[in-house]
Amino acid sequence: MxxxxxxxxxxxxxxxxxxxxxxxxxxxxxxxxxxxxxxxxxxxxxxxxxxxxLNDLTELACIRDAGEWLEIGALARHHQIASSAVVQRDCPLLAQAAQTIGHYAIRQRGTLGGSLAHADPAAQLPLVAVTLGARLNLVSASSRRSVPAHEFFLAAMTTALEGDELIASIEFPKAVAGEAASFKMFNRRHGDYAIVAAATTVQVEDGKVKRVRLGLGGVAPMPRCLDEVIAPFLGGTPDEQWVARVAAAVRQAVAPDDDTRISALYRRELAQTLVARALARATGQLQDHP
Ligand SMILES: Cc1cc2nc3c(=O)[nH]c(=O)nc-3n(C[C@H](O)[C@H](O)[C@H](O)COP(=O)(O)OP(=O)(O)OC[C@H]3O[C@@H](n4cnc5c(N)ncnc54)[C@H](O)[C@@H]3O)c2cc1C
Incomplete structure (x- = not known):
């Protein structure tokens, strides 16, 4: 058509x-x-x-160091983000997630701002933005404002963008020492949107878990941040038992809906499995490179 x-x-x-x-x-x-x-x-x-x-507005495609934040223009392509050495170093969760989007041709054209504005509940970049606590810089002819990612996504495919606003850039917090990131997703066919995706960063200090950011896509109409679920597990030793306990708590905490293709039970199983895999990968990296 x-x-x-x-x-x-x-x-x-x-x-x-x-x-x-x-x-x-x-x-x-x-x-x-x-x-x-x-x-x-x-x-x-x-x-x-x-x-x-927007494609001639090349100033919207910048990747800029902003102190403790990495500012990325809305026109940055998924491929540009995935392959940027700066993003891989300062915001590895974002680089990993961008690499998993669709197919090569889609990553060459699709943009960070477009993905956030489109707000698909299963999309990678909205999930990373919510998980990391990113800030979106929105501009209109008469205003300029910064909106935290968790306030930007209002419902499936619905955001806080006003009709006269565009996303100019997005600021992501930079990774800190002793932190590792992991993004895990499951789909049935390569290039499809995830059925469920898990995003995490884990920071370990003196052998104990100091900070965890954890988010899930595909279990709710918007990316779900699980900070309140993870809070009781901070201070633990990041071993296999710890990973299993967190993943079991996540399974209890999520309440996805049934839909015509996928049952709620299957999504909960996936949430537990993918959270376990993401946490195991992140904590494993910290053991390999403390
Ligand atoms: C076959 C296929 C598979 C895909 N698989 C995945 C996948 O697995 N995961 C995934 O996350 N995505 C996937 N996508 C979508 C892809 O990531 C898109 O690139 C993305 O959703 C939208 O980005 P875009 O730049 O193409 O936006 P566009 O299509 O140009 O625009 C999308 C929306 O965003 C608005 N918009 C664009 N830029 C701005 C801005 N700067 N400020 C405000 N509003 C703006 C537009 O008005 C429009 O409403 C897939 C797409 C296809 C065709």
Whole structure:
């Protein structure tokens, strides 16, 4: 199927894009990689009458050191993030997750900002943003604000973005000493969205677990941060028993819904298994390279 007719604008500055977005109102839509919006337009699930193409705004594709944070422009491609030595070093969870998205061609075009704005409940990058406590920098022609990731995702495919706003960049906290990251997901076919995905960072100090960030995708309409589940396990010794206890607690804490393809029970089993694998991998890395 072909998309409905639409107008096409290609701004050369962020200011121009924001002016066009404000003028276009509800009929205007930003396009970045086109890997989600394109199929939706082809299926006529989205029928914007005006597309505003961000692809000439190369300043939105930067990866910038911002002290304890790594600031990544919304137009950074999944492949760029996965293969960046800076991201691999300073935010390894994000690099690992980006590498697992779809197929090579999709990673070449798809962008960080597009993935967060699209807000698919099973997508990798929203999960990483919530797990790490990232901050999204949103701009409009008349405003500028920073929104924590856990406040950005409101429901499946629904975010806090106003109609005249675009995501300019996202700030992720940099990894600290003694911390390792792991991203694990399960799908039935290579390149598909995950059925369930687990993201974690583990920090160990003097042989004890000091800090864990843990998030799950695919168990709720939005990425689920499990900080409250992990809290009782801090201070423990990061061995096999510890991993098994945390994973069992996660299984108790999640309550996914049944759907036409996947049962809730299966998702809970996956949540337990993937959390165990992610924690085992992260703690294993710390034992190999303390
Ligand atoms: C076959 C296939 C398999 C895929 N598999 C996966 C997968 O396994 N995991 C996964 O996470 N994703 C997957 N994707 C989706 C892919 O990651 C998309 O790239 C991503 O969801 C959207 O990014 P985009 O840059 O292509 O956005 P676009 O499609 O251009 O836009 C998507 C939405 O974001 C908005 N938008 C874009 N940029 C901005 C911005 N800077 N500010 C505000 N709004 C903006 C657009 O208006 C639109 O509403 C898959 C896609 C395909 C076609």
């Amino acid at each position: 072909k998309p409905a007719a639409f107008g096409y604008l290609r701004p050369t500055s962020i200011e121009e894009a924001l002016t066009q977005l404000a003028a276009g109102g509800a009929a205007a839509k930003l396009i970045a990689g086109g890997q989600s919006l394109g199929p939706m337009m082809n299926m006529r699930l989205a029928t914007p009458s005006q597309l505003i193409d």
